[in-house]
Every structure is written in C-alpha cells, then in structure tokens.
Amino acid sequence: MSKKGFAPIIIISIIAILIIVGIGGYFSIKNKKLNKDTETSLKIDECEKIKNKDERDNCYSALAGAKQDLSICDKLTNQNKKNSCYAAVAISKKDLSICDKLTNQDKKDACYTIIATDKKDSSICDKLTNQDKKDTCYTIVATYKQDLSICEKIEDQDFKDSCYSALAGAKQDLSICDKIKNQKTKDGCYEDVRH
Numbered sequence: 001m002s003k004k005g006f007a008p009i010i011i012i013s014i015i016a017i018l019i020i021v022g023i024g025g026y027f028s029i030k031n032k033k034l035n036k037d038t039e040t041s042l043k044i045d046e047c048e049k050i051k052n053k054d055e056r057d058n059c060y061s062a063l064a065g066a067k068q069d070l071s072i073c074d075k076l077t078n079q080n081k082k083n084s085c086y087a088a089v090a091i092s093k094k095d096l097s098i099c100d101k102l103t104n105q106d107k108k109d110a111c112y113t114i115i116a117t118d119k120k121d122s123s124i125c126d127k128l129t130n131q132d133k134k135d136t137c138y139t140i141v142a143t144y145k146q147d148l149s150i151c152e153k154i155e156d157q158d159f160k161d162s163c164y165s166a167l168a169g170a171k172q173d174l175s176i177c178d179k180i181k182n183q184k185t186k187d188g189c190y191e192d193v194r195h
Contacts, residue, residue, distance in 0.1 A: 044072065061085040065092045080104065087111045094118055096127070105129070113137045122150045135159040139166070146170055157181055165189040 047059035057076050064072035065088030073085035083104045090098030091114050099111035109128050116124035117140050125137035135154045142150035143166050151163035161180045168176035169192045177189035 043067075044075075047075075057081045057085075061088050064089050068093045070098070083107045091115060091118070096124065099127075109133050113140065116141050117144055120145045122147075122153065125153075131155055132159075139163045142167065143170065148176065151179075158185075161185045165192070168193050 043063050044060075047056055047063060050056040050059055057078065060072055060075050061081065061084055064070065064085050068089055070086065070089050073082055073089065076082045076085055083102050084107060086098055086102055087107050087110065090096070090102075090111050094115050096112070096115060099108055099115065102108040102111060109130065112124055112127045113133065113136070116122065116137055120141060122138055122141045122145075125134050125141060128134040128137055135156045136159065138150050138154050139159055139162060142148070142163050146167060148164075148167055151160055151167065154160040154163055161182050162185070164176050164179045165185055165188065168174065168189050172193055174190060174193050177186055177193060180186040180189055
C-alpha cells in the first residue's frame with residue numbers, strides 16, 4: 001500500500017467521512033447560526049413541507065445537527081438515515097456518548113474520527129476498531145495538531161511515513177523526513193520541504 005503523497009489521503013478520508021455520515025447539509029444550516037428558540041419550529045415546518053422524502057430527511061438531519069437536538073432525528077423512519085442524523089448531532093455537540101450509540105460501525109467510526117479531529121484528541125482514535133481507520137484518524141489528528149508523537153501510534157508504515165511527510169512539510173523541518181522508511185516517500189518529503 002504505497003502512498004505518493006499525504007494530501008490525497010486527507011482529502012479522500014475527509015470526503016469519505018462526510019459522505020458516510022451524511023452531514024453535508026448540517027454545515028450549511030450550522031453556519032446560519034439560527035436562533036434556537038424561535039427558528040426550530042419554523043425550520044421543522046419547512047422540512048415537513050418538502051415532498052421528496054430523501055430531501056425532507058436530509059433537512060431533518062441537518063436541522064438536528066444545527067440545533068443539536070436528537071429529538072428531531074426521531075422524525076426519520078429509516079434507521080440508516082436516523083444513524084446519520086444522530087451522528088450529525090454527536091458531531092455538532094462533540095459528544096462521544098452519542099457516537100457510542102450508533103448501530104452502523106462505519107458511521108460510528110466516522111463520528112469518532114470527526115470528533116477526534118475537532119477536539120484534536122488522538123485518544124479518541126483508540127475507539128476505532130479497524131486499524132486502517134485508526135491509523136487514518138491518527139494521521140489526521142497529528143496533522144491538525146502538528147504533533148509528531150501521534151505519528152508514532154500509527155501501526156501501518158505507509159500511513160506513518162505519510163504522517164511524517166505531512167508534518168515535515170507543515171513544519172518545514174527536513175529532520176522529520178529522516179524518520180520515513182520508504183525511500184520514495186522520503187525523497188518526496190525532502191523535495192517538498194526544500195520548496
């Protein structure tokens with residue numbers, strides 16, 4: 001499993017996480033900073049007016065995340081969409097206990113990864129059961145924190161090398177490139193840091 005660069009890992013991982021969790025609409029509503037007391041019922045009414053079931057469910061999920069209100073998720077009948085809604089609320093509240101209750105393991109792992117990234121807390125990555133996902137989580141958190149010690153937790157050498165390469169570039173520190181085992185990745189690291 002050879003990694004040519006770190007940026008594609010981060011971009012693909014974040015996109016996959018957002019798709020899995022289904023919170024795209026959540027961010028747009030969250031950014032509007034709606035008044036919790038006066039706007040919630042209005043927005044629920046607006047969601048209820050939507051004829052297309054998928055769009056209506058997306059509206060409920062986005063609103064639940066923006067309002068940090070799990071009860072809105074109860075309007076959803078599809079368990080998969082309900083899981084996505086719960087995940088949106090968990091991420092909005094940065095509440096791991098809600099992630100723990102998710103029944104879909106992929107959504108649960110995505111929930112943990114996003115909260116670990118938001119909180120810049122690599123210990124949350126330990127909750128992931130799949131080693132590749134755990135290593136990805138460590139890599140993302142290490143990059144955001146610019147903390148080399150987090151790279152040491154990564155088991156997969158390619159992920160570890162990518163983590164070192166990303167931090168070397170972010171810190172403009174050639175000595176970090178020396179930790180990389182894969183020669184091609186190491187050479188790319190030296191090249192990136194020099195430019």
